[in-house]
Amino acid sequence: MNRELKWPHLKGLYELYITGQTSDSILKNAFVRSLKNRKLIGPKPGRLNTLMDKPGYKAYYEAKFLPAYQRYVTFLEANNIPLDGRQRFDEYDLETFAFIVERKDEILESVPSIRQFSSRVFHEKGSKYLEDHPGIASTVLRLLGLDSFPGSDPKENQWRFVIDPPSPKLIVLCENIANLKRPWIAIAHEIELWYVGGSNTAILENISFDKLQLPLFYCCDWDQDGIDIYKRIYKIFAEKGKDIGILTPYDQQAAIPEVSEKHESRWKEVDMVKQWPAHPFNAEQVELLSKLFRNKQWIEEESQDLVELLRYNELIKA
DNA sequence: ATTCCAATGGATTGGCATAT
């Protein structure tokens, strides 16, 4: 799923598509190597350091890469970002750039510190990402038309990003920001999306009652952190007399080990259901929680397609 | 322990020389 391709790789693959060869050194990337293993690309005979395309590459590229690459180029050109092969952003960053531009006005109303910005908008890469990658930070500043991020004022800026279609049928509150980066999907299905940064749930306490007329659901990682946040949110809304459900993952095969480089949320000593005796989970959810707990696994929010997820939970028609 | 900074290394670019 995640190809982890940086701009030089994307550029090299495009050159391979257009000219049939490239001398860009892109083979260090595992995904590019997999294309070599699949004989879609290979070394050019007699040419050290040059790759050439093989039969099938063009069709493959057109199906898997060309539309995205064209979108990226259009976006970068429209925003005066050089298409220089020395840029180090990847596809995730590009998606995030587009999101930033879309939300520019909202962001400029109160620009948070670079740490907070990194942690909320580049959520999956962490709070230090922008500081550690000055090239990407300067691209973000360029997109926003700013010289620098405000100083690290500890005052918590509270954001609530909303994707709002004209006449929403239900509201989905997302733990992670991924779904809000593809607003057209939610808009097409008349779903209103909210993103409330990580554990920044306090902001929900001030939501007025008239926003709570629609059915409300929470979409999150199924891990200790995700369920903990759900518990907090559930309480906040319960005090307003409003129920919020949690979306059950449809692809439960997507469960992955709870310990990895990128993931640190482990289940506590006792089963979630015992941690939260008055829980609102249904039978399937209880069963899933105890299975994840037993197997020391979690399910990533992004592994579940939003539309499929809502179908599975019988919130939109199949 | 964390922050800062200069050196280092990996890689591309663009101009020019050279080979086919």
Next chain:
DNA sequence: ATATGCCAATCCATTGGAAT
């Protein structure tokens, strides 16, 4: 003409040591 080779300039990420 066109492709390839070479190289200094440039950009970015990483590293390691000094400062706080």
